[in-house]
Amino acid sequence: MILLATWWGRGGGGGGPTGRRHRRRADGSTPPSKGRRAGVVLSRVRGPGCSGGGRAPGGFGVGGRQQVPAEAEHVALFVQIESAEAVENIEKILAVDGIDGVFVGPSDLAASMGVLGRQSHPDVVASVRRVITAATAAGMPVGVNAFDPEVARGYASDGVDFLLVGADVAMLARGSENLAAAWVPAEDESGRASS
Numbered sequence: 001m002i003l004l005a006t007w008w009g010r011g012g013g014g015g016g017p018t019g020r021r022h023r024r025r026a027d028g029s030t031p032p033s034k035g036r037r038a039g040v041v042l043s044r045v046r047g048p049g050c051s052g053g054g055r056a057p058g059g060f061g062v063g064g065r066q067q068v069p070a071e072a073e074h075v076a077l078f079v080q081i082e083s084a085e086a087v088e089n090i091e092k093i094l095a096v097d098g099i100d101g102v103f104v105g106p107s108d109l110a111a112s113m114g115v116l117g118r119q120s121h122p123d124v125v126a127s128v129r130r131v132i133t134a135a136t137a138a139g140m141p142v143g144v145n146a147f148d149p150e151v152a153r154g155y156a157s158d159g160v161d162f163l164l165v166g167a168d169v170a171m172l173a174r175g176s177e178n179l180a181a182a183w184v185p186a187e188d189e190s191g192r193a194s195s
Contacts, residue, residue: 076100078141082108087127094138101141101161104128120148132158 077098081087082105093099106119106128115121128144135142136159143162146152152165 078103078143080105081131083112084109084127085112087130090131090134091138094134094140099140101143102131102135104131104142104144106145119145120151125151125154128155129158132160 078101079093079099080103081090081093086093087109090102094102106124107117109127110116110119110121110124113121113123113127115124118124132142132144132155141161143164144155144160145164145167146155147165147167147170149165152163156163
């Protein structure tokens with residue numbers, strides 16, 4: 001698999017969620033044979049099997065020009081829908097050639113709707129469902145974060161293609177709390193640890 005930097009990570013950014021701006025993002029995420037992204041074939045990814053030189057087994061980082069045309073077959077561009085404006089423009093966004101799917105971020109969406117921290121607010125859920133319906137009608141995969149189990153089940157019933165039901169930071173926090181509860185002695189009324 002070839003990992004590409006996101007459009008934002010390549011110096012993009014700014015601008016609102018309209019079809020025209022998503023067209024530029026799609027062009028910037030597609031190799032030169034189909035878009036306008038530079039023909040970069042190396043990555044800064046480090047991991048199992050990678051040497052200090054950044055090459056992985058199987059010749060990743062080797063092959064240069066012959067690798068670029070094949071790259072487009074292994075790249076999918078998913079746009080994030082994270083504002084009320086993006087929801088309002090979802091049909092225009094989905095019509096952009098080069099976009100392969102959508103991911104809804106209900107936390108930022110809730111903030112843009114004036115209900116910060118309330119991803120399960122009925123208006124936020126209705127907006128997410130609007131995106132799911134539009135993406136499904138367009139034949140495009142759609143996914144969403146949903147940490148409230150009841151809301152997550154609803155999105156699953158709505159037909160999302162992927163569903164994130166947990167976040168690394170929340171799982172780390174709950175695991176740490178559980179370990180502390182099991183291993184850190186409780187304090188008595190005097191403030192001393194009791195055994």
